[in-house]
Every structure is written in structure tokens, then in C-alpha cells.
Amino acid sequence: MAQLYYKYGTMNSGKTIEILKVAHNYEEQGKSVVIMTSAIDTRDGVGYVSSRIGMRRQAMAIEEDTDILGYIKNLPEKPFCILIDEAQFLKRHHVYDLARVVDELDVPVMAFGLKNDFRNELFEGSKHLLLLADKLDEIKTICQFCSKKATMVLRTDHGHPIYDGEQIQIGGNETYIPVCRKHYFNPPIH
Numbered sequence: 008m009a010q011l012y013y014k015y016g017t018m019n020s021g022k023t024i025e026i027l028k029v030a031h032n033y034e035e036q037g038k039s040v041v042i043m044t045s046a047i048d049t050r051d052g053v054g055y056v057s058s059r060i061g062m063r064r065q066a067m068a069i070e071e072d073t074d075i076l077g078y079i080k081n082l083p084e085k086p087f088c089i090l091i092d093e094a095q096f097l098k099r100h101h102v103y104d105l106a107r108v109v110d111e112l113d114v115p116v117m118a119f120g121l122k123n124d125f126r127n128e129l130f131e132g133s134k135h136l137l138l139l140a141d142k143l144d145e146i147k148t149i150c151q152f153c154s155k156k157a158t159m160v161l162r163t164d165h166g167h168p169i170y171d172g173e174q175i176q177i178g179g180n181e182t183y184i185p186v187c188r189k190h191y192f193n194p195p196i197h
């Protein structure tokens with residue numbers, strides 16, 4: 008039975024490599040997959056997924072008005088799996104479409120994304136994936152200041168913690184640090 012699977016974390020590390028690996032495993036068996044990513048993330052050009060070690064491949068860019076269900080339905084061949092990168096940037100209607108891809112088309116969906124932003128609010132895509140997913144998994148990261156699990160993301164700018172501002176800032180000079188709750192509120196930096 009097809010499932011809607013969501014694997015989330017506090018940082019980007021390793022997600023894309025996992026997506027590319029899963030895609031490779033399917034394709035090695037002659038099974039086609041569809042890779043999608045948010046059109047919001049343009050760091051590597053619109054419609055690409057890339058890892059830090061330089062692996063890169065084309066993906067379908069999800070725009071705000073993209074009809075994901077219609078797109079998958081109209082493919083000449085039903086894919087064996089849908090893989091989604093940067094799932095935190097999806098809109099509510101995208102996530103509901105993905106649930107229908109699973110339930111009505113019987114195609115499994117694996118989405119990867121970040122759970123909370125630096126203000127410690129859920130990203131829209133994450134919120135609805137957490138609500139609708141059949142299976143959840145956490146990408147574990149350790150707090151940069153202690154050995155506890157990182158559950159939050161601290162944004163710093165020139166060494167100062169920042170808790171307010173626009174949710175999505177791509178290409179700026181700020182740094183995002185995985186932290187535990189205690190060190191989110193009281194980071195040992197000044």
C-alpha cells in the first residue's frame with residue numbers, strides 16, 4: 008500500500024543525497040520516479056536538487072499554482088515513487104494533493120524538509136505533512152553547543168541570535184545553527 012512519508016529535520020544535511028540515492032535505487036530496477044522541489048529555493052537554479060558534495064539533477068519545480076495531482080495523473084506512465092525536496096516550502100493545497108496522489112493513484116510519496124523555522128514556527132508545508140503523513144521520520148542532528156538532540160534552528164547574524172523577521176530568506180549572510188531548546192533561548196554567544 009502506498010504511503011505518504013515525511014522525513015523532517017532541523018538542517019538540510021544529507022536530505023538531498025538520500026533523495027538521489029532512493030531515485031537511483033528505483034531507476035536501477037527500471038522503475039521511474041518523479042523528483043520535485045520547491046520553486047522558491049533558487050540557490051542552485053530553479054528545478055534542481057543538489058547536494059553539498061556536488062551531486063545534482065533536474066527536478067520538477069513546484070510553483071504556488073502547480074497542480075501536482077493533475078501533473079502526476081497526466082504522465083504517460085505511472086511513476087513508482089514521488090520524491091520531494093524542500094517540502095517545507097509547499098503550500099497546504101500541495102500537501103493535500105500529495106495525499107490524493109497516494110490514496111487515489113496509489114503512488115508512494117516521500118517528502119523531505121525542515122520542520123521549524125528560526126522563529127520556531129512550523130513551515131506551512133511541514134505543518135500539513137505532519138498532519139497528513141502516514142509515516143514520519145526524524146533526521147537527527149546534535150545541538151551545536153551541547154550533546155543534546157537539536158530540535159530547533161537558531162539564526163545568527165554576525166554572531167547575534169535573531170528571532171524575528173521574514174520566514175524565508177535565501178542567499179543572505181545569516182547562519183542557521185541546529186540547537187536544543189535550552190540553547191535556542193540561551194545560546195552561549197553574544
Ligand SMILES: [Zn+2]
Pocket residue numbers: 150151152153154155186187188189190
Ligand atoms: Zn544544547
